[in-house]
Amino acid sequence: MSIQESSVIIRSDHVLSTEIDDEVVLMHTKNGQYYGLDAISGYIWQKLEAPILVSDLFSQLIQEYQGEEERIRLDSLRLLDKMLTSKLIEIKD
Template identity: 25%
Template sequence: MADIFDEHLVPSTDAVESAVGDETVILHLKSGTYFGLDAVGTRIWAMVKDGVATADIAKCLTEEFDVTQAIAEADARRFIGELKANDILING
């Protein structure tokens, strides 16, 4: 199985977002499913939208939040994988 950090992912055109304070709500138009992102999820979402390589996201999280590299990598892999599995993020 390929490493998700090696993939170039972009937001799906079927995903629309709305900011709610420091959090984000994403609606997947085709499935009608809402996804609520906390502050860290919102930051990951912003980095993906800004074109930050998925491999660099965990490094950015360790610099911006009080978290170890191992935890940042595990959490980012899980979160990005979940967004990809639900077609919020697609290969671009």
């Protein structure tokens, strides 16, 4: 399953997170993997605390970072797909 702009996504219950300096560190409790997120990825992680429509997330990112809209969408979608593959996030039904 892949993420679409019409998908609703949320953090997985099996992931713990903490902030260390300017980085967010994640640990998947089922597979023991650790992940480091930079400032923008950390901002996205913060927004995933509650279920969010991907298109709404993109709108918030575009407003916050005021970059090229298509670039923000593509980069964010790529990150979200990696998070989904790593089971850090889930698509809600």
